[in-house]
Every structure is written in C-alpha cells, then in structure tokens.
Amino acid sequence: MLRAIPFIFLGLFTIACGGSHRSPPMGLPKSGRLVDDRPVGAGWVNLISSPDDWNYESKNWQFHDGILHGDYNGGKFHSYAYSKTTYKNFELQAVVRMSGNGANSGVCIRIHPTDFDNAPGYQVDMGPGYWGCLWEERREEMVQKYPTALADKLVRADDWNHYYIIARGHHIQAWLNGVKTIDTVHVNGFSEGSIGLQLCHGDKHTVVDVKTLSLRILP
Numbered sequence: 001m002l003r004a005i006p007f008i009f010l011g012l013f014t015i016a017c018g019g020s021h022r023s024p025p026m027g028l029p030k031s032g033r034l035v036d037d038r039p040v041g042a043g044w045v046n047l048i049s050s051p052d053d054w055n056y057e058s059k060n061w062q063f064h065d066g067i068l069h070g071d072y073n074g075g076k077f078h079s080y081a082y083s084k085t086t087y088k089n090f091e092l093q094a095v096v097r098m099s100g101n102g103a104n105s106g107v108c109i110r111i112h113p114t115d116f117d118n119a120p121g122y123q124v125d126m127g128p129g130y131w132g133c134l135w136e137e138r139r140e141e142m143v144q145k146y147p148t149a150l151a152d153k154l155v156r157a158d159d160w161n162h163y164y165i166i167a168r169g170h171h172i173q174a175w176l177n178g179v180k181t182i183d184t185v186h187v188n189g190f191s192e193g194s195i196g197l198q199l200c201h202g203d204k205h206t207v208v209d210v211k212t213l214s215l216r217i218l219p
Contacts, residue, residue: 028178031091032164034212039093043216047083047195056081057116060199068210070105072199077117082108082196087215092165092195095212098126099158102204106135107163109172110193117201121193124163124174124182126208127200131155132181134172136189137198143172143189146181154179160211168218 033040047053051063060072060079072079087110094107104127111121120138125131132146132154154177155161166173170189174182195215199206 027180028164028175032093032175034093034095034162037095037160037212039212039214039216041216044093044214045216047213047215048210053084054081055084055113055116066211068197068208068213070197070199070206070208072206074102074200074202074204074206076201078119078201079199080108080111080113080116080119080196082111082113082119082194084194086193087195087217088192089168089218090166091216091218092163092167093212093214094124094163094165094210095160096126096163096197097158097160097209097211098207100205100207102202103127103206103208104130104198104200104202104204105206105208106130106198107165108137108194108196108198109165109167110190111137111196112190112193113196119196119198121190122172123198124165126161131161132174132176134174134182134184134186136186140186140188143186144182144184146176151176151181154181166218 048068061081062069106123106125109122111119113119123135125133125135129148131151134143136143164175170187171185
C-alpha cells in the first residue's frame, strides 16, 4: 500500500503538468482576470482612450464613448485599425463583440502594416472556424488551430467575449473566455509590432465593438 502512494502522486503530477492527453484546459491566470471588464492591478494602459494613438479608416472605424467600433461590408480589401506605437513583450486584455453576415475579425498583435489592407503578423482570430486560433496574416497562416467544436462551446454569439493574451519572446499564449486555446513557441514570427483589429475582406459584413483593449508591458 505504501509503495502505491508515490505512483498516485506521480500520476497527479503528470496530469497537472500536461504530460497526459487527459489534462484539463488551463484556467485563466489571476493576471488575466477582469472586474467590470477592466484589468486588475497596476501598469495597465488603455489603448483605445484616444483615436490620436491609432491609424484607421474613419469610414469603417469610429471611437465613441470609450468604445472602438468597426463596421464594414467587405469587398476586395481588408480594413485594419492599428496602434501607432509598437510593442514587444506584453499582456493584452480584449473584450470584443462581433456580429454580421459571415463576420470575421481578429485581435492583431505584432503586426507590420504597410497600409489599411496589408498587415502581416499575428491575429488571435475571431469568426466561425477561427475562434481561439492563432493566425499569421500574409505569412504562415494557421499557426495553431483550436478545435471548432470546442470553440463553439466557449463563444458567446453576438455578445461580449474576452481574450487574454501573453506575448513574451516567441512564446504566444491566449485564453478565450477563461479557457486556454493558444500555447505555442513560433520562432518565425515577428517579435515586435503594432496592436490592432481587423475587418475582413470578402463577401461578408463584419461589425466589431471593442470596449476593453488594455496592455501591460512585460520585462
């Protein structure tokens, strides 16, 4: 009986450390929690407090009462809104709502836009078949796929959804509504760039509202 105890604890340790395929999804870290849709703790900067800090097309994007609002009927080109400041290692909190016919968007990190249509870099993705995934626009495309059936259980359709993102070096992690969906080391990706939002091209209508977009620098 005594010999079985180390085995039991070893099994628990293996599951907790992700050494078993039966490991449960990692819950949201304390640093990623929100109170009234705002981050807790010192050092957080509200990225959407002023439109002066952003590059965007005013016909598709507006800042109003602390919310960044995007509305785009699609077409040949994308429409990106992105920060004038670039960031390297950070935590990012995003509370977003998306609706529309065939809507597709994404919380963009470390992007290198050349214009409002072309923004190579990462997207923590949004849209049917894309929620919870890490996409690299104009580069390697799907970096890490999260199962659609699982994402469908997490997403609140036409309602507010929360992404918590950590980017440190080439290690990217993200939680969708409290469940970790992205955890990858992608050495070919950009290590610095702008933060942004995408309104996708194509035959679709995408409406996006962002009421929280807060960033905290990591050492």
